[in-house]
Amino acid sequence: MKQTKTTELLVGMFVAAGIAALFVLAMKVSNLSTFTQTDTYTVTAHFENIGGLKVRSPVTVGGVRVGRVSAIDYDTQRYEAVVSLELDQKYDNFPEDTSASIYTAGLLGEQYIGLEPGGSPDVLSDGAEIELTQSALIMEKLVSKFLFSKAAEGGQNVDAQ
Amino acid sequence: MSTTCWSCQPRRPVKHMLEWIRQLGRGGFEFFEKLGRGNLFLLKTLVGMPAVLARPHLLIVQLLSVGVLSFLIIAVSGLFVGMVLALQGYNTLVDFGAEESLGVVVSLSIVRELGPVVTALLFAGRAGSALTAEIGLMKATEQLSGMEMMAVDPIHRVIAPRFLAGFLAMPLLAAIFSAVGIYGGFFVGVGLLGVDDGAFWSQMQDKVDLYEDVLNGVIKSLVFGFVCAWIAVFEGYDATPTSEGVSRATTRTVVHSALAVLGLDFVLTALMFGDN
Numbered sequence: 001m002k003q004t005k006t007t008e009l010l011v012g013m014f015v016a017a018g019i020a021a022l023f024v025l026a027m028k029v030s031n032l033s034t035f036t037q038t039d040t041y042t043v044t045a046h047f048e049n050i051g052g053l054k055v056r057s058p059v060t061v062g063g064v065r066v067g068r069v070s071a072i073d074y075d076t077q078r079y080e081a082v083v084s085l086e087l088d089q090k091y092d093n094f095p096e097d098t099s100a101s102i103y104t105a106g107l108l109g110e111q112y113i114g115l116e117p118g119g120s121p122d123v124l125s126d127g128a129e130i131e132l133t134q135s136a137l138i139m140e141k142l143v144s145k146f147l148f149s150k151a152a153e154g155g156q157n158v159d160a161q
Numbered sequence: 162m163s164t165t166c167w168s169c170q171p172r173r174p175v176k177h178m179l180e181w182i183r184q185l186g187r188g189g190f191e192f193f194e195k196l197g198r199g200n201l202f203l204l205k206t207l208v209g210m211p212a213v214l215a216r217p218h219l220l221i222v223q224l225l226s227v228g229v230l231s232f233l234i235i236a237v238s239g240l241f242v243g244m245v246l247a248l249q250g251y252n253t254l255v256d257f258g259a260e261e262s263l264g265v266v267v268s269l270s271i272v273r274e275l276g277p278v279v280t281a282l283l284f285a286g287r288a289g290s291a292l293t294a295e296i297g298l299m300k301a302t303e304q305l306s307g308m309e310m311m312a313v314d315p316i317h318r319v320i321a322p323r324f325l326a327g328f329l330a331m332p333l334l335a336a337i338f339s340a341v342g343i344y345g346g347f348f349v350g351v352g353l354l355g356v357d358d359g360a361f362w363s364q365m366q367d368k369v370d371l372y373e374d375v376l377n378g379v380i381k382s383l384v385f386g387f388v389c390a391w392i393a394v395f396e397g398y399d400a401t402p403t404s405e406g407v408s409r410a411t412t413r414t415v416v417h418s419a420l421a422v423l424g425l426d427f428v429l430t431a432l433m434f435g436d437n
Contacts, residue, residue, distance in 0.1 A: 004218070007225050014229040018333025021340035022379070028362070029268050029343055030371040056370075 039089035041126035042070060045100045046080040051111055051136025053102055058112045059085050066091045069113065085113065085130075095120040099132035111136060199395050205316050206324050206394070212317035219322040227288045227323070228330030232337065234287055235280055239338035242275055243267060243345030250346075251354050263356050264365035267346035272369060272378045273434070276339035278426050281385035284331055285418030289393035292323050293414040296397025297407035305398075320398060324390045331386025332379055339378065377433045384425060389418045 050072065059067040067087035075082045085100070097118030104111050115130075124130070213220055250266040296319065299305050305315040343365075350356040369375065393414050400410035 008221055010229045011221050011224045014224065014232060014330075015333060017232070018228075018336050021333070021336035024340045025272065025336060025343075025375045025378075026371055029272065029340075029365055030369045030375045031366050 040067065040086045041089055041092065043085050043087060043124050043126070043128045043130055045083050045085065045113075045130040045133050046075065046078060047083060047100075047102065047133050047135050048080055049135040049138060050081045050083060051102055051104075051138060053083065053111045053113070053136065057110065059087065059115065060112060061091070061094075061115045061117065066115070083113070092123065092125075094124045096122040096124055096128070097132060098124060098130055099134065100130045101134035102136035104137070195399070198399060199391070202316075202320075202395050202398060203391055206321050206391075209314065209317040209321040210325065212314075213321045213325055216322075219318070220325055223322045223326035224330060227292070227326045228333065231284060231287045231330065231334060234283055235334045235338050236341050238279060238283055239271075239276075239341035240345040242279060242338075243271060243342030243347075244349045246270060246275075246342070247346035247349035247354070251350060251356070260354070260356050261360040262364055263346070263350045263354075264361035265368045267350065268343050268365045268369050269374065271339050271342040271346070272374050274426070274430070276342065277335045277378055277381035277385055278422060280335040280338045280382060281331065281389055281422040282419055284327075284334060284386075285389050285393070285415050285422070288327065288330070289389050289414050289418050290411045292327065292390075292393040293397040293400070293411045294407060296320070296323070296394060297400035297402075297410050300398065300400060301402040301404065301407055303402075320394050324394050327390025327393060328383075328386045331389065332382040335378065335382035335385075377429075380433075381426065381429050384429060385422050388421050388425060392418045392421065 053069060053072065055069055055072055057069045058065050059069065067085055069083055070086040071084040073082045073084075074080075087094075094115065095118045097120040099116050099118065101114050101116070102111055103114045118132070246267045247263060250263050251260055254260045254262055254266065296305075299315075299319065305319065308315045308318060347361060351358050351361055396410040396414045396417070397407075400406045
């Protein structure tokens with residue numbers, strides 16, 4: 001009988017350790033702790049080019065995270081990407097003329113949306129659209145622009161001589 | 162013309178070749194026979210599950226030998242795997258000035274891959290081989306036939322509790338491995354190498370997704386637990402009842418489990434993480 005009790009105790013401790021480990025993985029390692037199931041509201045924004053933006057990418061204002069990208073779609077009427085932003089209900093007083101830009105965190109980091117509040121007295125509500133947007137910077141476009149302008153300069157110099 | 166064939170008998174090449182083809186066919190038949198036996202066996206075991214739930218004591222005893230006694234090797238392996246990952250990752254990341262991402266590297270590689278896979282490999286070596294040897298020896302010493310004589314179904318009494326114990330122990334062991342491994346990486350990264358404490362955890366929490374990474378790791382370990390436990394009990398039950406047969410069955414358990422785990426890991430990874 002004593003043997004049985006010890007066995008049960010050891011197995012119970014083992015199972016508890018396993019569940020505790022799962023709990024650690026969920027709470028300490030993964031994003032569950034930052035997963036605030038608070039109320040959110042959704043606004044949309046059209047971008048010409050979203051670069052490497054992904055669903056779940058962060059949305060920040062002045063570096064503070066206020067929400068995340070909940071969906072990315074393509075508008076075949078306007079030929080632009082539509083990004084849905086899920087913003088925390090806590091931050092519900094952004095002016096209507098807030099602008100959204102796609103930035104890159106660091107040189108090679110992931111892309112995120114930065115909001116910049118405007119000065120309008122009306123605020124963005126659920127389902128509203130952010131009108132002022134700025135697309136992601138595409139490295140190839142920048143490089144080619146630079147090269148073309150250099151080439152044009154070179155051509156002018158030749159003409160001048 | 163036939164004299165060029167040096168390995169077979171020069172005078173009867175045709176007969177020799179026929180024999181070879183016959184053996185090929187026999188090998189193929191045996192393979193499919195065994196596959197069929199294995200699946201029928203699994204079906205019988207699953208049907209026998211209610212009998213285990215009626216006698217939970219059988220399961221608890223098996224959980225002790227399969228799970229609790231594997232705890233130490235799993236925890237120690239996890240600790241060292243995490244520590245090595247942190248060391249190796251740090252050396253690479255510091256070249257890019259990205260040593261703050263060490264937590265992400267360690268946790269993602271452990272939670273997604275190394276946790277389930279290394280646990281399954283260790284489990285096959287530590288617990289699977291023991292299960293096979295135990296059941297094989299029971300068969301060799303005719304204990305299983307003895308049970309049948311007493312109208313006790315050995316599948317209900319012997320096989321099903323062991324199978325269920327293996328299946329349940331694996332995800333728990335894998336979770337322990339992952340958690341201990343990440344703390345091992347934390348001790349080396351933050352304690353020894355001087356990575357910032359806050360950055361280590363916050364970047365990890367930022368990049369590791371509960372469903373995408375942690376839950377998929379648990380699903381992997383469930384699949385591996387099922388396969389490893391199945392192979393172990395089946396090889397034991399199917400072993401030739403001699404000492405040589407049992408030793409071969411034990412070897413097969415470890416080899417087949419390892420191959421199955423690594424092969425399935427590729428398939429599961431492709432299914433889970435292959436779409437982005």
